[in-house]
Amino acid sequence: MSLPPKPPSRPDRVSLWRYARLFRQDILSAQPERLYCAWMAEFRTPFFRSYLMNQPDLVKTVLRDRPDDFPKSDRIGEGLRPLLGNSVFLTNGETWKRQRRIIDPAFEGGRLRETFPAMWEAAEAAAVRLAGQAGETVEIEAETSHAAADVIFRTLFSIPIDHHLAQQVFEEFRHYQRSQPILNLGAFLPLPRWMPRFFRKDTRRSAARIRKLITEMTEARMAQIEAGDAPDDLATKIMTTTDPETGGTFDTAEMVDQVAIFFLAGHETSASALAWALYLMATHPDWQDRLAEEAQALEHCDFAVMSRLRFSRDVFREALRLYPPVPMMVRETTGPERFRDRPVRKGAQLVLSPWHLHRHTRLWDNPDGFDPGRWQTENGQKCQREAFIPFSAGPRVCTGAGFAMVEGPLILSRLLRDFRVSAVPERVPVPVAHLTVRSAQGIWLRIEPRVPLPSDDTLD
Helix, strand or coil, X not given: CCCCCCCCCCCCCCCHHXXXXXXXXXXXXXXXXXXXXXXXXXXXXXXXXXXXXXXXXXXXXXXXXXXXXXXXXXXXXXXXHHHHCCCCCCCCHHHXXXXXXXXXXXXXXXXXHHHHHHHHHHHHHHHHHHHCCCCCEEEHHHHHHHHHHHHHHHHHHCCCCCCHHHHXXXXXXXXXXXXXXXXXXXXXXXXXXXXXXXXXXXXXXXXXXXXXXXXXHHHHHHHHHHHCCCCCCHHHHHHHCCCCCCCCCCCHHHHHHHHHHHHHHHHHHHHHHHHHHHHHHHHCHHHHHHHHHHHHHCCCCCHHHHHHCHHHHHHHHHHHHHCCCCCCEEEECCCCEEECCEEECCCCEEEECHHHHCCCCXXXXXXXCCCHHHHHCHHHHHHHHHCCCECECHHHCCCCHHHHHHHHHHHHHHHHHHEEEEECCCCCCCEEECCCXXXXXXXXXXXXXXXXXCCHHHCC
């Protein structure tokens, strides 16, 4: 029996002052133990009220039943606005609805099957890169970031990561990550709205450079579309889709905003989940062997193979549960509410937290344990419906959720088919909230070539 991953440090009780001090270091380390069993918790500051909501019925009310009454908090975008502009990740109301009407068709129906060859090529390229490091100890987050960015560029713009523009965006984004460490900081710190927010100069510069490069790619694609020789990829699909209500399409500036969030959401979140999945495989060799055996089905590019990667899908889902890439989401009340017989004022912050919900002690069996088999149990299936929100839920569910659930298991299986990963005992990763849930000092794994299984004609 494998040991479960060690849960993050959880202080028993913290004062507001200590909470703010811990929070400044890392949002996850500041969370006290009691929040993992609470249905609802109130945080009072001199400037606003914030409520953590773990009760499934409350989460359902906010995300699924009445989403228009609980828009995204403006605070959520304060740190990301220089990069994401007016993207679908930050907008609300009619603007958001128009954007989703144009974007969603690119990810519906058979589009996953159409983008699968590009994912396959990125997975093959990742395996080739890792082969060059076999026998070494590797910082695996860097490798999964490279692979996830490759998927985005291949599926969005039909170019590999080594294309000069793609490589520049990827390198610049690495600078941006280091200068913009906390995703939801503005949503949780007890600061009044009138207090100005300041961004580091290098953060603004990186965001501006990324947007300049994306603009160059977008304008080039616009020209290809006008000339009638554009590839049939996600960028072309989105840029040529008309809003069924207004008949309009995205102009270049709007498309730049959307590409920025596709890269952030599609690259950062996938890289985070894949890195933690590989770490979990390194610490659970029995499951790693199951996935490696299952991965023998990956012989040639065929979308149908995904139905055979059941273990890989369950492992990836378990990684999303234990280390949700986006640990917390924030909504805001547009009027007075009453939750759990408690009055909630207009303008209050509602925190929906996959980080707490996915490890909630009153909902999950063995909440801190790694158990991919849970998804076949009654408890696991119930929690998957009611308490599993790695991609959010309701109308604002991530449009690329299905995309991610193909990409993650595919790359995970492809790498484990050829390589054995093992943990480095003296370098245990500590989860922290950067743009996504990453490790404070990286995730270091030993990479070894996997001995091929003998074929039937070599057996005595």
